[in-house]
Amino acid sequence: MKTIGSYLEGRWHEDGAPVAPQLNPATEETLAEIAAPPASLGGALAYARAKGGTALRAMTFAERGEMLRALSKAIHADRDRLLQVAIENGGNTRGDAKFDVDGASGTFAWYADLGVSLGARKLVADGESLQLGRSPRWHGRHVLAPRAGVAVLVNAFNFPAWGIAEKAACALLAGVPVLAKPATPTALVARELVATMVKAGVLPGGALQLVLGPTGDLIERLGVDDVLAFTGSSDTAAMLRAKARPGVRVNVEADSLNAAVVGADVEPGSPAWDLLVADVVRDMTQKTGQKCTAIRRVLAPASRLDALGEALVERLAGVRVGNPALDEVGMGPVATARQREDVRAGIAALATAGKSIFGGDGSVEPVGVPPGKGFFVSPVLFRADDATAAALHEREVFGPVASLMPAESAIDAAAIVARGGGGLVASV
16 A cells, blocks of 8 residues: 655655545545654744745745746646546546646746746835835835745645645745645645655755644644645634634635626627536536636526526536546546535535526436445536525535526626625626
């Protein structure tokens, strides 16, 4: 059995007791076991602050930018292997895996260009000089400088590669060392990404570390110079905020409930209509609906609901659900058994407010997997025919689930979006 472990203080820790399996969510096959990290991560934080932070702050923005460019190239060169890991451990189709892995390399490339544009300097002046007193001799100007602490990056399971890159790229460019903590279910993808970055040989010691499995006293050890960045559920975000000491900066990207709004002038069969239908189905099925930007609600005038429902159902019927390693499969499983149960519970809750017009209760017979195996859910499309029912759709179901509901005007749509606490993805 393959064992994977944390990368801390300049070496891989793979000799700890096994604490969590890495599964293929399509077949439930065990791919690897995570080895327990050290009981205390105080040493890793000290190593990052003293070694990684010191080395990064000594570099210019342009130098750090070229470092990021080298990481981008290394990830791209290892692309095919990383895609295969994402298919096996993430339940991704190849297209979904590209979304994650190419997102990582592309993010590093973008920040690389930004670093080069900032040039051979280590500080950034923010705004113009301002007179601070009666005398013009006393002026002040804000200067942006690297923090002396560590950026601890706690990431969600749905984008184990891109999730690390989007946080790590800006931290490293700013001269702040990184300690990444990926979600356990897809940690194998994150581990292989970090291994590729370490192997590139361009990172100073302590600039990038990875902890897999339990984090022990990590959060409690953070200080006022450190940053905690989290992506995931609002419940976990609240727990992390409560554990962090006063003064620790906590950045959170949590639950969302996005909507697409159809204007009354959008005719069935028009280019805007066809684009809407394609985008809704893509958002429902890409990454099996496990992405924060997915369209969860489609708001349209009542006169358009029948035609829109028929168009979406026809398109969804062409999506094959099953083993994402197969070319003919358009949607794989959700990441874990627990995630499948959460999605099913969400579907049951939505059934109290609307009618399922595709997918029923989410049950499906996936192709290319042993009978009874895999964490699969069918795409499910609901329809609600009045605003009162629409108001009940106020909690995100993090899977291939969306709801079609009436909104006669942009003002009506805005009121529904605001009541659900969501955002607007697109308006057509």
